[in-house]
Amino acid sequence: MAGIYIHIPFCKRKCFYCDFHKSTHFTQKNEIISGICTEILLRKSYLSEEPVETIYFGGGTPSILPIQDIKTILSLINKTFRISPDAEITLEANPDDLNPDYCTALIQAGINRLSIGIQSFNDKDLKLMNRRHCAQDAIDSVKNAQKAGFNNISIDLIYGLPEMKLSDWLLNLDQAFALNIQHLSAYHLTYHENTVFHQYLKKGKIKAVPEDDSFAQFNLLIEQATLHKFIHYEISNFALPGYFSRHNSSYWQNKKYLGVGPSAHSFDGHSRQWNSSDNNAYLEALNKNLPFYEREELSLNDRYNDYIITTLRTIWGSSLSYIHQEFGEAYLKHAESVVDRFKDSGHLIVENEMITLSREGLFVSDDLMTEFMIV
Numbered sequence: 001m002a003g004i005y006i007h008i009p010f011c012k013r014k015c016f017y018c019d020f021h022k023s024t025h026f027t028q029k030n031e032i033i034s035g036i037c038t039e040i041l042l043r044k045s046y047l048s049e050e051p052v053e054t055i056y057f058g059g060g061t062p063s064i065l066p067i068q069d070i071k072t073i074l075s076l077i078n079k080t081f082r083i084s085p086d087a088e089i090t091l092e093a094n095p096d097d098l099n100p101d102y103c104t105a106l107i108q109a110g111i112n113r114l115s116i117g118i119q120s121f122n123d124k125d126l127k128l129m130n131r132r133h134c135a136q137d138a139i140d141s142v143k144n145a146q147k148a149g150f151n152n153i154s155i156d157l158i159y160g161l162p163e164m165k166l167s168d169w170l171l172n173l174d175q176a177f178a179l180n181i182q183h184l185s186a187y188h189l190t191y192h193e194n195t196v197f198h199q200y201l202k203k204g205k206i207k208a209v210p211e212d213d214s215f216a217q218f219n220l221l222i223e224q225a226t227l228h229k230f231i232h233y234e235i236s237n238f239a240l241p242g243y244f245s246r247h248n249s250s251y252w253q254n255k256k257y258l259g260v261g262p263s264a265h266s267f268d269g270h271s272r273q274w275n276s277s278d279n280n281a282y283l284e285a286l287n288k289n290l291p292f293y294e295r296e297e298l299s300l301n302d303r304y305n306d307y308i309i310t311t312l313r314t315i316w317g318s319s320l321s322y323i324h325q326e327f328g329e330a331y332l333k334h335a336e337s338v339v340d341r342f343k344d345s346g347h348l349i350v351e352n353e354m355i356t357l358s359r360e361g362l363f364v365s366d367d368l369m370t371e372f373m374i375v
């Protein structure tokens with residue numbers, strides 16, 4: 001079983017927190033779409049005929065694409081790979097692109113899941129982040145998608161924003177759950193270098209929220225999600241039963257995936273590839289038949305570290321017996337020594353040879369994963 005990711009590297013406007021690869025110059029849009037099609041054909045053997053269970057249009061902003069571009073890419077993927085009849089086909093969308101006609105056209109093109117980047121239902125926060133929509137657009141986008149027939153909708157929200165109070169976050173969550181969505185991705189704000197927010201932070205124009213407030217917001221998120229019968233299946237991801245993101249889950253379950261488009265990553269079970277994240281360099285290399293990606297063969301150590309990073313963040317956790325069987329005695333001893341060191345901290349839970357993180361552990365998961373990893 002495998003997945004395909006398509007990176008659409010364009011946004012109408014850059015949000016002040018975001019460091020994903022994107023350009024605001026659309027002049028190259030057609031060239032990039034044909035580049036993506038060329039890459040799909042070039043890499044038709046990458047998944048060695050495995051059935052493709054998930055297709056994911058990510059970005060950037062895939063919803064800036066005219067429907068015909070989405071149809072062109074999907075029909076080529078269908079002709080080139082073995083797509084499962086019940087494949088999950090997701091498109092990341094910005095709320096102000098989701099008008100009723102576009103939603104209907106997406107369904108007709110075969111998209112069956114939407115991930116809508118709402119970020120906040122608070123106009124002041126949306127403005128602070130330099131988003132191009134307002135709170136009412138966000139609500140309308142979900143309703144338009146539902147009226148068009150989408151019944152698998154995820155929304156993205158960001159918490160831990162500067163000056164965010166617990167009561168502000170509760171209003172956001174209330175609004176989210178009132179919309180009858182099936183899936184919620186809620187991310188704590190990260191200050192990435194080379195973003196406007198990072199500069200603001202350095203200049204003292206905005207202040208990071210105190211850690212206690214962050215933890216209170218994380219707790220509220222889990223409590224509200226639980227109240228609405230959502231399962232907390234990964235640090236930042238919550239879903240009603242039956243609606244876990246199959247695409248993202250496959251990353252965490254070590255399945256193969258092919259990533260096409262500038263900056264996209266791929267994994268074939270034993271090596272990783274990552275495409276150039278410069279649109280010009282990507283196109284030039286493709287057109288001249290030169291390598292357009294870098295490649296790294298994974299060592300045993302890399303595979304162990306990847307296993308920890310991808311599994312410890314989920315409700316399924318990391319398996320001590322799998323570590324023993326797949327990586328050997330030395331890796332098992334290392335993992336057990338970390339468990340011993342942290343067993344009284346309340347951060348780890350070990351049951352039936354499975355290590356999972358408690359709520360406190362999930363909050364400091366980056367630090368815990370670093371402890372488990374071998375550099």
Ligand SMILES: C[S@@+](CC[C@H](N)C(=O)[O-])C[C@H]1O[C@@H](n2cnc3c(N)ncnc32)[C@H](O)[C@@H]1O
Nearest residue numbers: 017018059060061092094117156187188189190
């Ligand atoms: C590829 S991005 C964007 C999808 C879509 N273009 C949009 O903005 O609506 C996926 C999600 O990552 C989250 N994200 C991006 N940068 C972040 C940051 N610095 N801190 C927290 N969340 C972030 C946002 O919630 C965003 O919707």
Ligand code: SF4
Nearest residue numbers: 011014015018059060
């Ligand atoms: S959050 Fe989405 S719309 Fe905003 S810059 Fe990043 S990819 Fe583009």
